[in-house]
Amino acid sequence: MTCGWIFGKFPAMDEKYYKVIGADGKSPTTRFDYSDYLPESDGTPGKWLPEIPDSRLLSDGYYASKYWNMWYVEGARIYEVEMRGVCRGTGAGVEKQVCCAQIRLIRDATDALLSTLPACEFPQPKVSANTGVLNTGSRNTGNCNVGDFNTGNRNTGSLNSGDFNTGDRNSGMDNVGDGNFGTGNVGCENVGHSNTGSRNKGSYNSGSCNVGFANSGSFNIGNRNSGNWNIGSRHCGYFNTREPCAFMFDKPTNLKFSEIRLPKWLNFPNPREAFETATSKEVEQTLALPNFDFQIFEKITGISKSDFTRKLGRLPESAKQE
DSSP states (O other): OEEEOOOSSSOGGGOOOEEEEOTTSBOTTTOOBOGGGSOOTTSOOOOOOOOOTTOOTTSSSEEEBSOGGGTOOTTOEEEEEEEEEEEEOOSSSOOOOEEEEEEEEEEEOHHHHHTTSOTTTSSOSSOOOOSSSSOBSSSOSSSSOBSSSOSSSSOBSSSOOSBSOBSSSOEEESOBSSSOEEESOBSSSOEEESOBSSSOBSSSOSSSSOBSSSOSSSSOBSSSOOSBSOBSSSOOSBSOOSOOEEEETTEEEEEEGGGOOOOGGGGSSOHHHHHHHSOHHHHHHHHTSTTOOHHHHHHHHOOOHHHHHHHHSSOOHHHHTO
């Protein structure tokens, strides 16, 4: 939850916030009477309401929302508001409302807003209050949603602020799960992209509760770990803190993964084709790799010792001993 002061008509990025008030001048939810604080008929904004110190979401305070359609009831009036002491939630998904220490109603926007609704939607005895089309649900700001309170398109679920989400309270696109911030997550409460798991802070994790990238285990702080409870990167075990050295040709080296430099030609998907166009220097660099082994190299790439001899004319003395 974050709180702060926002002065002037609009919060950041000129976003307009609204307050829905019943025809009797009272809030449809709290029944607080706003009659003495309505804008004047000549367009003068209403008076500031009394300040409520220490206002918090789900507690005391004045509430307003960007999405008036989520709160509208038939016959109510919708007022644009000015806010002070705004407190916002920090969870994923749609920001249904904010809590304020003070507000004032600056103009009646009802007629202008209702005129933007699809003709088939509103008003009706059972109000769906969607501000888009082809929604199966209620109070969506967007199109083709199956669910309620979505502010995007083609969501299956509720309270999503993005598109193509399957689940609830996602902020982003193409998430399958609940409470994700990001894109393409399959799981819940991820902050990042393309995670397959839950509660990850990062991207491309296929485990859970990781802080980092591309972990296939869980509870790791770092990148590319395939075990659990590691601090660092590229661990394949448990409770490790130091980055392991790389294995090459089935033997350990004294080099970290970040220190390995392969010849340029080994960065292409077709090694045989790349080998034929590689320079002599690049081929010699290949033979100088730690623990180089002709049999293993041929088994993986199809390139034999005789191919190296043909390419170079003669092998370096160090390679002849392999």
